[in-house]
Amino acid sequence: MAEIVGVLGVTHNPLMWASLRDTVPPDLAEVAANFERLRSQVAGLRPDVIVMVASDHFHMLTMANMPAFLIGKAPEMRAGHPNEKRVFGLEATMVPGDPGLGAHILGGSDLASGFDFSFSDEPWIDHSFLVPLLLLTPELDIPVVPVFSNCNAPPIPVAARFAALGSYLAEAIASFPSARRVLLVGSGHLAHELGGPRQFLGESPDPDFDEKAVSWMAGGDLQGAVASTSFLRLTEAGNESYQFLNFIACLAATGGRQAVMAEGTPTRFGNLPFFSWDMT
Amino acid sequence: MSRYLVNKLMWEVDRSDEALARFKEDPAAFLHDWESLAERPVPPYPDGGHLTDIERAALGTRDYGALYAMGANPFLLWQFARSVSVPEEMSIEKLISSFREAVAPYGYPDFHT
Numbered sequence: 001m002a003e004i005v006g007v008l009g010v011t012h013n014p015l016m017w018a019s020l021r022d023t024v025p026p027d028l029a030e031v032a033a034n035f036e037r038l039r040s041q042v043a044g045l046r047p048d049v050i051v052m053v054a055s056d057h058f059h060m061l062t063m064a065n066m067p068a069f070l071i072g073k074a075p076e077m078r079a080g081h082p083n084e085k086r087v088f089g090l091e092a093t094m095v096p097g098d099p100g101l102g103a104h105i106l107g108g109s110d111l112a113s114g115f116d117f118s119f120s121d122e123p124w125i126d127h128s129f130l131v132p133l134l135l136l137t138p139e140l141d142i143p144v145v146p147v148f149s150n151c152n153a154p155p156i157p158v159a160a161r162f163a164a165l166g167s168y169l170a171e172a173i174a175s176f177p178s179a180r181r182v183l184l185v186g187s188g189h190l191a192h193e194l195g196g197p198r199q200f201l202g203e204s205p206d207p208d209f210d211e212k213a214v215s216w217m218a219g220g221d222l223q224g225a226v227a228s229t230s231f232l233r234l235t236e237a238g239n240e241s242y243q244f245l246n247f248i249a250c251l252a253a254t255g256g257r258q259a260v261m262a263e264g265t266p267t268r269f270g271n272l273p274f275f276s277w278d279m280t
Numbered sequence: 281m282s283r284y285l286v287n288k289l290m291w292e293v294d295r296s297d298e299a300l301a302r303f304k305e306d307p308a309a310f311l312h313d314w315e316s317l318a319e320r321p322v323p324p325y326p327d328g329g330h331l332t333d334i335e336r337a338a339l340g341t342r343d344y345g346a347l348y349a350m351g352a353n354p355f356l357l358w359q360f361a362r363s364v365s366v367p368e369e370m371s372i373e374k375l376i377s378s379f380r381e382a383v384a385p386y387g388y389p390d391f392h393t
Contacts, residue, residue: 058355063287064288083359087362152353195353195354195358195359195383196388199376200380235388239354240354
C-alpha cells in the first residue's frame with residue numbers, strides 16, 4: 001500500500017528561482033537555507049513519487065478549456081515553456097511521471113471518486129511545478145503526478161473544495177494497492193500580486209494575511225483557513241493570492257496536523273511560504 | 281468588451297517568440313492579421329470574434345491602464361506588458377513604475393471571463 005511520508009508547501013516564484021541560480025544574494029539567504037533544509041528532508045524521506053498540487057499559469061490550460069482540477073497521468077512529461085525560458089531563463093526539460101498512481105487518483109476505470117477530475121495523458125508542466133521540483137529534487141529523477149488546480153482564471157474553486165481535494169488525495173494515495181512512498185507537495189503563494197497596483201512593492205502586499213496564513217498551518221487550523229480565504233479576502237491579499245488554496249489542500253491531506261515548519265520568509269518578492277508536516 | 285478575446289490575444293503574443301517579434305515590429309499589422317486570420321475563436325465570440333475599436337486601440341498603443349480597467353486578466357496583462365515593452369520600449373524598472381501608475385486608479389476590476 002502507498003503511504004504519504006511527507007507533506008510540504010513551498011513557493012514557486014520564478015524570479016526568486018532566477019535570483020538563486022548563481023550566487024545567493026544576501027536577502028535570499030534564508031530562502032536558500034530553507035530550501036536546503038527541505039531538500040535534505042526530502043532526501044531522507046526517500047519518496048518514490050511526488051504528488052504535486054500546483055496551478056498552471058496559462059501555459060498548458062487557457063480560458064479556451066479551463067478545468068477546475070486536472071490529474072496528469074503520463075510516464076514522462078514536458079516541463080518548462082518557451083516564454084518561461086525567455087523571461088526567467090527556465091530551461092525546458094522532461095520529468096518522469098507515475099501514470100499508475102495518477103490513474104488511481106483519477107478514480108480507476110469509472111471515475112468513481114466523486115471528485116470528477118479532468119485528466120491529461122500529455123501534461124506539460126510549467127514553473128509552478130518545475131521551480132519547486134528543481135529546488136527540492138534537483139536531479140528531477142523522482143516521478144511526479146501533477147494535480148493542476150485553477151487558481152488563475154476565476155471562477156476559482158472555493159477553499160472548502162481545496163480542503164476536500166486534500167482529504168481525497170490522502171484517501172486515494174492510502175488505497176493505492178502498490179507500495180509507494182509518496183511525498184505530497186503544494187505549490188503557491190502567501191499574499192501575492194501580479195499585474196495589479198501592488199505588484200513589486202519589495203514587500204508583502206498584505207502582511208496581516210501572511211501572519212494569519214502561517215498561523216493556520218502552524219496550528220493545524222483547517223477550519224480557520226477555509227473560513228478566511230474567500231475569493232474576496234484573497235483578492236484583498238493580492239490578485240495572485242488564490243494559489244494559497246493549494247496549501248489548504250496540503251493541510252487537509254494531513255488531517256489538520258500542526259506543521260513542524262511554517263513560515264513566510266521575508267524577501268523583496270514578499271513573504272515566501274515554507275510549510276512542512278511530519279507524517280510519521 | 282470581450283475579455284476572453286483580449287486575454288487570448290495577449291496570451292498568444294507572449295507564448296511565442298515569433299508572434300512577439302511580429303507584434304513588436306508592427307502592432308497594428310499584427311492586430312489586423314490576428315483578427316482576419318484563423319487565430320480567432322471558432323465559433324465566433326461576441327462581436328463576431330473581433331476586438332472592439334477601444335480594445336484594438338488599447339492593445340496597439342500598449343495602454344495597460346485601459347486594458348486593466350476593462351477586466352483583462354492581470355497575470356496575462358503583466359506577462360504581455362513585460363514581453364512587448366521590455367527592453368526596447370523601456371527598462372523593467374520603468375515599466376513597473378509606469379504600469380503601477382496606469383492601473384492604480386482602477387483598484388481591482390472584475391476579471392472573470
